[in-house]
Amino acid sequence: MNEENKKIIHYLKTLKLNHIKLLACSQSGKKSVWVEKQHSHPYFEFIYFMNAKAQIDVPFGKLDLVPYDVVIYPPGVTHYEHPDLTYPQEIICIAAYIDTFDTFSNAFQFSDKDGTLGWLFEQSYQEYFKKEEGYESMIATYIKAIILHAIRSLQSNKLETSDILNTCVRFIHEHFHESLSMTQLTEISCVSESYISRLFQKNLGMSPMRYLNSVRIDISKKLLLDFSLSINEIAIKVGINDPLYFSRVFRKFTGISPTEFRNLLK
Known part of the structure; x- marks a missing residue:
């Protein structure tokens, strides 16, 4: 495991996963979903690339996102998304506040290796769209699972x-x-x-x-x-x-x- 992954994992483990406050969850398939300028948020943003591709400028370099990738923006991390418009730009985005004792200064990505992450994001969107009893708690549970999958993915260095x-x-x-x-x-x-x-x-x-x-x-x-x-x-x-x-x-x-x-x- 490289040093950067160790830092990300350490940061993710500081998050209070029992203190998640959902803000929004959206699904989109159009260019207008992207804020095409440098910006940041005071909350966490999780984006799943269903059928989308983009290069993203982040504080310490660039991220190249393709279908089945996930990017996480911690609070305050600036980013500038450059979408590849030959793709439909189908994504699911979740925004939430999560209590933490620490901060992190960069965004990071990982891949959906078996479809589980795609399912978690899709279920989150369905819950948000329907807004049935307890939907916020359900989505908070899905966000917790997404973070735990991120930790597992970053811990693994085997070509399985x-x-x-x-x-x-x-x-x-x-x-x-x-x-x-x-x-x-x-x-x-x-x-x-x-x-x-x-x-x-x-x-x-x-x-x-x-x-x-x-x-x-x-x-x-x-x-x-x-x-x-x-x-x-x-x-x-x-x-x-x-x-x-x-x-x-x-x-x-x-x-x-x-x-x-x-x-x-x-």
């Missing part, structure tokens, strides 16, 4: 099965616009093609290349909203240089062609 999958998924989301191959995934994960394929099939229900194409098609749907871009230009932007192949893949995932999809948007 979930870490291998997360490494490959992150690589795909960061390089979907390039010509990717299974060889590249084996190089970054240090395991065989067959092992990676089994991981994807078991955990995501599809092959790595199908997952890559699903990401490309999701991004292309967003780009099709920009009528100044041709179908060929969109295909290239998502890493497919053959427009005919792009149309076949698009139809396979959506049941219609890119042109038909765009016509529905008019």
